[in-house]
Amino acid sequence: MMPLALQSTDRFRRIGALIRKETRQIIRDPSTIVIAVILPLTLLFLFGYGVSFDARRIEIGLVVEDPTPETGSFTASLTNSPLFAARTARDRHNFDSDLVAGRIDGIVILAANFAAQAARGDRAPIQVIVDGSDPNKATLVRNYLQGVWGNWLTQEAIARGERVTVPLTVVPRVWFNPELSSHHYLVPGSIAIILMLIGALLTALVVAREWERGTMEALLATPVGIIDILAGKLIPYFVLGMITMTLATGTALFLFKVPFRGSFAVLALMTAVFLTTALAQGLLISTLTRNQLVAAQSTMISAFLPSFFLSGFVFEIAGMPLSLRIISYAVPARYFVSGLQTLFLAGNVWSVIWPNLAGMAIIASIYITLTASKTKTRLD
Amino acid sequence: MSEALVRLDGVSKRFDATAAIAEMTTTIMGGGITGLAGPDGAGKTTLLRLILGLLKPDSGTLSVCGRDPISEASEVRDLVAYMPQRFGLYEDLTVLENLSLYADLRAVIGEDRRSAFDRLLTFTSLAPFAGRIAGALSGGMKQKLGLACALIRTPRLLLLDEPTAGVDPVSRRELWRMVRTLTSEGIGVVWSTAYLEEAERCERVLLMNDGRLVYEGTPSEITSRMAGRSFHVRNAGERRRAVLAAAAKMPGVIDGVIQGANVRIVLAAGATPPSAEDFKGLSLEVVPTPPRFEDAFVNLLGSATPAVSRLPTAADPATRSAGPVIEARELTRRYGSFTAADRISFAIGRGEIFGLLGPNGAGKSTTFKMLCGLLRPTSGEARVAGLDVAVQTSAARNRLGYMAQKFSLYGDLSVAQNLEFFAGVYGLTGAGRRRAVERVTDAFGLKRYLDTNAGTLPAGYKQRLALSCAVMHEPPVLFLDEPTSGVDPLTRREFWAHINALVHSGVTVMVTTHFLDEAEYCDRIALIYRGRVIATGSPDDLKASVRTPALSDPTLEDAFIALVEADDQKAVA
Numbered sequence: 001m002m003p004l005a006l007q008s009t010d011r012f013r014r015i016g017a018l019i020r021k022e023t024r025q026i027i028r029d030p031s032t033i034v035i036a037v038i039l040p041l042t043l044l045f046l047f048g049y050g051v052s053f054d055a056r057r058i059e060i061g062l063v064v065e066d067p068t069p070e071t072g073s074f075t076a077s078l079t080n081s082p083l084f085a086a087r088t089a090r091d092r093h094n095f096d097s098d099l100v101a102g103r104i105d106g107i108v109i110l111a112a113n114f115a116a117q118a119a120r121g122d123r124a125p126i127q128v129i130v131d132g133s134d135p136n137k138a139t140l141v142r143n144y145l146q147g148v149w150g151n152w153l154t155q156e157a158i159a160r161g162e163r164v165t166v167p168l169t170v171v172p173r174v175w176f177n178p179e180l181s182s183h184h185y186l187v188p189g190s191i192a193i194i195l196m197l198i199g200a201l202l203t204a205l206v207v208a209r210e211w212e213r214g215t216m217e218a219l220l221a222t223p224v225g226i227i228d229i230l231a232g233k234l235i236p237y238f239v240l241g242m243i244t245m246t247l248a249t250g251t252a253l254f255l256f257k258v259p260f261r262g263s264f265a266v267l268a269l270m271t272a273v274f275l276t277t278a279l280a281q282g283l284l285i286s287t288l289t290r291n292q293l294v295a296a297q298s299t300m301i302s303a304f305l306p307s308f309f310l311s312g313f314v315f316e317i318a319g320m321p322l323s324l325r326i327i328s329y330a331v332p333a334r335y336f337v338s339g340l341q342t343l344f345l346a347g348n349v350w351s352v353i354w355p356n357l358a359g360m361a362i363i364a365s366i367y368i369t370l371t372a373s374k375t376k377t378r379l380d
Numbered sequence: 381m382s383e384a385l386v387r388l389d390g391v392s393k394r395f396d397a398t399a400a401i402a403e404m405t406t407t408i409m410g411g412g413i414t415g416l417a418g419p420d421g422a423g424k425t426t427l428l429r430l431i432l433g434l435l436k437p438d439s440g441t442l443s444v445c446g447r448d449p450i451s452e453a454s455e456v457r458d459l460v461a462y463m464p465q466r467f468g469l470y471e472d473l474t475v476l477e478n479l480s481l482y483a484d485l486r487a488v489i490g491e492d493r494r495s496a497f498d499r500l501l502t503f504t505s506l507a508p509f510a511g512r513i514a515g516a517l518s519g520g521m522k523q524k525l526g527l528a529c530a531l532i533r534t535p536r537l538l539l540l541d542e543p544t545a546g547v548d549p550v551s552r553r554e555l556w557r558m559v560r561t562l563t564s565e566g567i568g569v570v571w572s573t574a575y576l577e578e579a580e581r582c583e584r585v586l587l588m589n590d591g592r593l594v595y596e597g598t599p600s601e602i603t604s605r606m607a608g609r610s611f612h613v614r615n616a617g618e619r620r621r622a623v624l625a626a627a628a629k630m631p632g633v634i635d636g637v638i639q640g641a642n643v644r645i646v647l648a649a650g651a652t653p654p655s656a657e658d659f660k661g662l663s664l665e666v667v668p669t670p671p672r673f674e675d676a677f678v679n680l681l682g683s684a685t686p687a688v689s690r691l692p693t694a695a696d697p698a699t700r701s702a703g704p705v706i707e708a709r710e711l712t713r714r715y716g717s718f719t720a721a722d723r724i725s726f727a728i729g730r731g732e733i734f735g736l737l738g739p740n741g742a743g744k745s746t747t748f749k750m751l752c753g754l755l756r757p758t759s760g761e762a763r764v765a766g767l768d769v770a771v772q773t774s775a776a777r778n779r780l781g782y783m784a785q786k787f788s789l790y791g792d793l794s795v796a797q798n799l800e801f802f803a804g805v806y807g808l809t810g811a812g813r814r815r816a817v818e819r820v821t822d823a824f825g826l827k828r829y830l831d832t833n834a835g836t837l838p839a840g841y842k843q844r845l846a847l848s849c850a851v852m853h854e855p856p857v858l859f860l861d862e863p864t865s866g867v868d869p870l871t872r873r874e875f876w877a878h879i880n881a882l883v884h885s886g887v888t889v890m891v892t893t894h895f896l897d898e899a900e901y902c903d904r905i906a907l908i909y910r911g912r913v914i915a916t917g918s919p920d921d922l923k924a925s926v927r928t929p930a931l932s933d934p935t936l937e938d939a940f941i942a943l944v945e946a947d948d949q950k951a952v953a
Contacts, residue, residue: 010487017484021470021477028472218468218529221432221461222485223454377453379434 014224018232022206026236035201036240040194040248047190048183048256051314058141059104060086061095066112070156074110074126077152083144099131106130106141184259187252188340189313191245192274193304196333198244199278200285200303202237204295207286217379226375230368234279241275242268252344262343266353270339273360277332278303280367287374307333335359385410385537385568386431391440393426400426402591403440410536410568413559415582415599417573417677419868421839422588424572425465428539431570432462445536458486461535465542467526471515475506475525478514482529500528503558519740520551527558537568544573548739548909549896549940556581576869577897577937580673587677589868594680599673606646606671606679611653613643614665621880623659625689628877630654635678637873638880639900640920646675674897678869689823689874689881703766705730705857705888706751710760713746720746722911723760728890728904730856731883735902736892737940743911744892745861751890752782752859764857778806781850785862788846791835795826795845798834799852806853820848824878840871847878851887858882860891864898876901896936907943914947 026032062078064071079086086108089095098104109127111117128145130138210216219229249267252258281303282295289295309315310324311333317325328334335356342352386408393401401423408414408431416424429435430442433449433456442449449456469478479500483493501507504524509517514525523543530538540559544552559569571582579585580599587595587602595602616623624643627636632651637644647653656664704727713721721743728734736744749755751762753769753776762769765779789798799820803813821827824844829837834845843864850858860879864872879901883889891902899905900919907915907922915922923934926942934942 013484013487013489017481021473021481024477025470025472213471214464214466215468215470217434217464218462219485220434221457221464221468221530222482223457223487224485225454377433378436378450379429380436 011225011228014228015231015235018224018228019236022232022236025206026240032202032206032240035198035205036244037247040198040244041251043194043197044187044190044248044251047193048187048251051186051190057085058083058106058137058144060084060141061098061104061107062086062088063090063092063095063107063109064088065090065110066114068115070115071110073156074114074152077155078108078148081144081148084148099129102131105137106145108145183256184345185341186313187256187258188344189311189337191248191252192311192333192336192340193307193313194248195241195245195271195275195336196278196307197299197304199237199241199275200282200299201296202240203233203279203282204286204289204299205282205292206237207233207283208290208292208295211290212292220377220379224377226372226377229375229377230283230372233283234276237279238272238275241279242271245271245275258344260344261347263348266348267340267343270336270343270353270357270360273357273364274332274336274339277360277364277367280364280371281332284367284371284374287371306331310334311337313337329359330363332360332363383410384408385445386570387441387443388430389441391430391437391442393423393430393435393437399591401430401437404591404593405440406586406593406596408537408568408570408586409584411566412563412583413569413571413581415571415573415579415585416588417576417579417585418588419574419839419871421590422868423591424588425541426591427588428462428541428570428572431537431539432457432460458533459535460537460539461530461533462539463526463530463541463543465545467522467529469514469522469526469529472513474511474513475517476510478525478529479532482532486533488532496532500531503531503561504528518551519547520554523547523551523555524558527555531562534565535567537570538562540569540571542572542574544575544578548742548894548944549937550944551739552578553941574865575895576674576677577672585673587680589681595676602676602680603671603673606675608668609647609649609651610669610671610675611645611647612639612667612669613645613654613659614667615641616643616662616664617641619662621884623662623664624880625877625884626659627654630658635675635873637876637897637900639897640918640923644669646671646678674869678873681868681870689877703730704728704763705732705765706734706890707763708747708751708760709763711747711750711757711762712759713743713750713755714758719911721750721757724906724908724911724913725760726906726913726916728888730888731886732904733879733883733889733891733902735899735905736890736908737894737896737899737905738908739894742908744908746911747908748859748861748890748892752780753777778853779855780857780859781853781855782859783846783850783861783863785865789834789842789849792833794831794833795837796830798845798849799826802849802852808853816852816854820852824848839867840874843867843871843875844878847875851882856887858887858889860889862892862894865893865895872898896940899936907940909944909947910951915943 062075078084092107092109095104095107099107107129128142130141132138253260285298286295289298310328310331317328339353339356342349384407388404388406391401391404418424430437431444433453436450444456445459447456479497488496501510506524543555563569573579585599586593613623620638620641620643624636624638627633627643627645632648633645634648635646653666656666706728708724708726711721711724724747736747738744750757753773756770764776767776769776799817803816808816826844829841864875879889893899904918905922906913919936922939923936926934926939931938
């Protein structure tokens with residue numbers, strides 16, 4: 001038996017050698033760079049530019065059955081709004097086919113008795129037809145139109161010199177995302193999803209590759225231990241993942257102009273914990289499958305899809321059935337999405353950050369324990 | 381040859397339902413080479429992995445250098461070095477980086493490390509390539525680097541898993557020299573191999589089949605049991621295939637193979653050898669020949685009679701027509717600046733077996749693929765049955781049958797479904813398809829396996845099925861890519877019995893191989909090396925071309941090495 005001190009120097013030397021080996025492979029293998037740099041940036045651009053829940057330039061067909069000064073002023077307020085692009089016609093049938101074909105998002109009809117009814121003010125004299133096949137957008141169109149209508153009514157009243165009696169005025173004041181730009185919460189959320197995918201994919205592929213190429217067998221034939229193998233994989237890809245995160249954060253701040261109100265030190269801490277979870281999950285997948293193709297598919301199904309659907313990134317967790325809400329606690333991205341959105345939009349809110357950090361740390365330790373117990377220095 | 385390094389006592393290892401190692405009891409001694417021989421799937425790799433503690437035995441006890449490979453894994457792995465199949469190299473690291481990695485893992489540092497690197501780079505002659513990426517090395521050089529990585533810390537026991545598979549004979553001979561040096565220094569070596577002539581050179585041999593030990597002892601002892609039972613039927617020449625087929629049906633003959641112009645037969649114990657008269661008026665000579673290790677193995681595996689093909693043969697053996705059936709004209713294929721095949725030319729006549737012989741990466745497969753229309757030549761022309769393969773690809777493919785190297789049938793379809801499918805692929809329908817399927821089912825004796833899934837067939841039947849599918853449409857030309865690599869000698873003989881019967885009825889066969897005894901079945905061989913044909917001729921011609929006073933009876937392997945070395949010298953000059 002060797003003295004303990006000597007054993008641990010041997011261990012550090014082995015881990016160092018494995019890290020050096022892995023680093024050389026990363027640098028020489030273009031596919032690793034594609035996964036760590038090109039793939040996350042592509043996804044970030046896709047999420048950042050492609051996905052938006054803000055309706056801008058809603059295409060509207062405006063039917064004015066009987067043009068009067070009143071309809072003229074309403075038309076003006078509609079077309080002046082940056083939210084709408086309106087075309088006008090005299091007959092609703094002119095727009096039927098456009099609505100069916102999706103060329104317009106809704107039809108606004110000012111009926112022949114618009115002026116008379118508006119003057120009486122007894123009931124809403126405009127008809128709005130929206131395309132219900134996209135309920136999200138339909139609701140948006142309806143709400144925006146209601147806003148325009150309300151504004152117009154008030155203006156008309158003022159113009160007529162009447163006193164407007166508004167019993168209650170709601171002045172919305174949005175905290176944390178005053179522009180209500182969906183970008184500002186989608187981009188940090190997507191960073192979490194992307195980092196989960198990249199982290200898990202990197203380690204899932206590399207361990208499976210060693211099995212496929214027969215190098216794992218040669219490694220195991222030497223006195224390496226489980227800790228050496230795990231550390232030799234986790235450390236280099238942890239560094240690579242942190243680089244990916246830096247790139248993604250930079251893109252969010254400087255290209256998408258997402259504000260950042262927290263501190264970078266907390267961001268680094270939270271990323272480190274989350275990345276460990278993602279890498280450990282990849283290692284676990286890889287250890288169980290030993291095959292690159294199966295590992296890649298399992299990563300998509302077990303890391304990417306739950307992160308996408310159950311993290312609150314797009315779909316509100318509070319609105320899910322209980323069973324899904326419970327499952328979502330096992331999805332590490334849930335904690336990171338919430339943590340990132342807080343850091344970017346609100347700041348270092350520790351009451352949010354602590355529970356999230358704890359959630360991720362628990363999942364990470366479960367994965368690492370599982371991986372260590374499944375990794376054997378044997379083949380069977 | 382003193383101490384026992386490995387002791388197995390009733391060791392078994394199962395994977396799912398199949399026993400990879402069944403109740404094995406043996407001792408492996410130090411100070412020499414122990415050959416671990418047997419066909420693919422015999423359990424050789426499993427045994428090596430058990431010794432190293434990479435697999436845990438289901439039952440039985442195993443001790444390696446006095447230690448338990450499972451509970452004392454790291455001690456065992458300090459004492460035992462292992463070179464897995466495919467050598468276990470990191471192909472994107474350089475030679476030196478691979479060595480450094482294994483040195484760090486095995487804690488070889490400081491002065492020890494420098495001297496180990498010096499010693500190993502000199503030993504393997506890899507010093508000039510220290511900075512080269514391992515993936516860019518030739519097969520032989522990878523094998524040496526794999527060995528160097530395994531030897532970073534001088535082991536008590538070295539395990540080599542099929543170290544020479546797919547490596548050219550020159551590198552193979554060099555590896556033997558290197559390993560001999562190691563055993564003279566007192567290292568015990570276990571050398572697993574599918575080549576029986578390799579096992580014959582070891583001090584001791586463990587012969588395995590189906591997870592069982594069928595023989596252990598010295599190769600000479602078991603070979604000598606076969607004394608007086610091996611004969612050459614000389615001067616068979618053009619008629620050798622007919623002679624082999626006739627001999628196979630004679631009572632007392634248990635094995636027969638073609639060796640150049642001769643037929644080599646092995647008799648059952650106590651049987652009387654056939655006389656020249658038994659071969660109906662052919663001027664043949666039956667002379668005794670020394671027994672080989674392979675004779676003993678075939679005898680152990682217990683075939684009562686040699687393989688006889690039930691393929692219908694034409695009444696008249698095919699007469700060779702004048703025009704070539706397969707022709708390569710200046711075939712060239714380049715990948716960037718690398719020329720995989722360089723102006724390769726040959727012509728193959730009707731009813732001829734033509735072999736492409738060469739180490740991995742020499743250009744065999746490239747040439748082969750251009751001839752069957754799977755790869756477009758950069759320049760030159762490939763003609764099959766009078767058709768330009770590159771131009772009339774599908775017409776030419778209809779005239780050829782192709783059997784790929786790996787088992788390339790649908791493992792989860794039944795034998796009948798595979799046959800139906802391939803008949804359909806070749807455009808056979810209705811009664812034509814039924815007749816074709818019946819014909820091959822009869823000829824290859826597949827009837828009782830018709831409903832069995834192809835993936836679960838015994839190795840020999842997989843081979844039969846693959847051949848059935850390739851000849852379904854009665855092609856005049858048959859392409860075989862390494863048809864019997866890794867199969868046991870009995871299956872290989874049976875396979876060649878079928879091929880010989882097909883050739884007898886006029887089929888032209890082209891085959892690639894790196895089994896030199898398989899090359900003996902060929903009428904002519906083209907030796908391919910570094911993308912060029914360096915020699916063409918019958919096996920006997922090639923042997924004769926290297927005959928010297930010092931080497932009066934060269935084998936095909938001797939011929940191969942001499943021709944390759946002569947070519948290397950020309951390249952240097």
